[in-house]
Amino acid sequence: MNRKEFFKDLGLLSAGICLGGTDSFAFSPRSDFEKRLVPVGRVLELEGYYVWCNSPIFDHEGKVHLFFSRWNSKKGMSGWINGSEIAHAVADKPEGPYEVKGTVLKPRQGYWDATTCHNPAIQYVDNKYCLFYMGNSNGKTNTKRIGMAISDSLYGPWERTDEPILLPGQEGEWDDHCTTNPAFVKYRDKYYLFYKSWNNKEYANQSGAIRANRKYGLAIADNLLGPYEKSKANPVIDFSKYGNNAQMEDAFVWLENRKFNMIARDMGYINHENGLLMHSRNGLKWSKPEVAYRATKFYFQQEQAPKHLKKYGRFERPQLLLRDGKPVYLFTTTQGGKYKTSSPFIFKII
Template sequence: MHNLKLIIGFFLMHWVISAQDNLDFKKLVGKVDSSDFFLSPDYYTWCSSVVKGEDGKYYMFYSRWSHGNRTETDDPMNYIFNGFSGWCKYSEIACAVADRVDGPYKYVATVLKSKGTNDWDKFTFHNPQIRKFNNTYYLYYISNSYDSSLFENDDKKTKEWKQWLKYNCTQKIGVVKANHISDFINGKYTKPKVPLMQPDNVKTFEVTTNPTVIQGHDGRYYMMFKSRKPNVGNMTFWMAVSDAPDGKFTIVSDVFTNEDMACEDPCMWYDKKRKRYYAAVKYYSNSKKLVPQFGALALITSEDGVNWQGAKNPLISLRELKTQEGNIELAHLERPFVYTDDKGQPIALFAAASIKEPSKGGEHPTSEYNSFVVCFKLKSDKK
């Protein structure tokens, strides 16, 4: 009987440990100041992702595209998109470096940009996420081409929108890899000719975007991404699994098909202490079912990396910045990236932000209309 109690006690203890969901991320997020911002006077700045290099420095890969209007000379191909909406055609992935994870970061090189060739990734390079697996660096991203057959009705009222969709609806996920972080800067990376993930028109349709990839508890590689599902108003997260970081990913589940739980921009990690998966996301619903504000940053979780739900403490941050002078309300706070230690404990939170709506900022946005990356220094998680 005594041995039986010990066995039962062991399994109960193991279950409690494996089922821990006590991460309260919002308590880790402190105040910020101007030293925590990364921006450019000439470019919209978005989509950051950070990794530590072999040299001990921190490398931020991020999206950028130039301010202002374009001319036929700048862009003789097809259709021109000005201002903030230009991400869908002109975004490029750049790299900045810092001595500390929270910066300050300094631009060093543009890593991926359009070369005008007729490949699947002919135009924009966006949504970068940099990871290091088994001493190799993998840079995940999205890109698109152009499908002239889509939305052929060119009535004047919707012409620009339909032209935009001809690019937007060709988005796919790719990956490039390198043995050293400097190889990305020097252009010595390996770039496959085909995308890593694209709509299969069986489960997923229209686009595949927002990739986040980690190595899971079982040694396999887990990808969460966003795509369209038939008869569902919002985009849906999908989970896919592979035996290799750049291998064939097989879809194993869909996540949050209910519009009340609609999310985008996931950044996933595995918490070895709590023995569960977490993902920081942007909440894309007005229902307040997950967190109390549209566009707020939220926390979702899973024990197995396949079945997901809102975390016990789901709010990471409202759409605001807390400063010494008070709180600043934001038009955008999205594309979260959580930098963790080797145990999966959060060290820093990065996000794309703007104080005022950048699409309304005119040809030369002021600082309030400009977009920037903010780094939230996180307090120690003692649980």
């Protein structure tokens, strides 16, 4: 990008102008959150692997533990759906370097997570470490289900549920295709599990690169292990009203300043490169999105995309490292790097 192009794009974002072409896209300002981001760079580049879905947490000694998805690079980018495992790495500080400790969860033959383990989301809840994740049993999206593994220590051992903790809806409901992308908070002695899904009929009847329309639902439980009951307000986030098949995914939710906060990846509200930031008083009704982060070109330069990388130039799977409940680092995933696969890219939040 040259200097003229950079300031043109920067001016558009600063003015809150979006390119969707309808009244719904008329104002999406840069958030204070985005203005506080300082790019640090790539970490945990692993030869022979795609690395994705990086979920960080501090331990009681101040070390950073990173739970991440990885799969054999020979499978290509699509290997996440039929060969991902969840691994564990540790560093003395968020910037790394990270030491890989090994695999935490791998596919189990004969179970609901027989072909992939993906989307790790680590939480410390009720004096336990809880690792929410997505698995599937046939290497396809229609068996994606959310489950959980629990441990007394970040080093394991991990005991995972034999069955998913959240199933899709009945045929014809908005969420009858799958449950995936878990995001969790404990709120007023209740356990809130946000999840992504979409509708089978829409998926079957649409064509193109992005079929159906991803929405977010909420399920609430009285106990950590459930049962999780879906809210009658579902879907709690539905961008279809904005037109152009606008949607979002990869949500991370945290509680701060007496409200719910969500960071997620944009899928057409503004574009497919930005991150989005939203707020809610009750987890049911959410504010209009602001820009949480921008495309990779705004933060660092890299060589032209190799032909095998089709998601080049954007950050996905935003996850926050919290200290005392406040975000201090943003962990994302992006394609590229020295092995031309994918790896975490982190930002310090000042």
